[in-house]
Amino acid sequence: METYTAMRHFADSWGLLAMALFFVATVLFTLRPGARKGAQDAADIPLKDD
Template identity: 75%
Template structure:
């Protein structure tokens, strides 16, 4: 089996599953309980005084 065909079969099956799970994980991480407070703290880091 040539390399392109083998990689194509992998991308069509397990690669698609891995990308879907990654997408669901990112959505869950973004919308998790308590995430807003840490995101707000991180958003204000550049605005802190360095003095």
């Protein structure tokens, strides 16, 4: 039962911090200035003629 308590405390503190940092990094990566062209190219793939 001690392992569960230790893992629970870890998840409540550092695990939450890691998930929050991952979320912020993902949003910033997606919204970076150079991402628009790549996203537009990917969005246009289904509309391209073969």
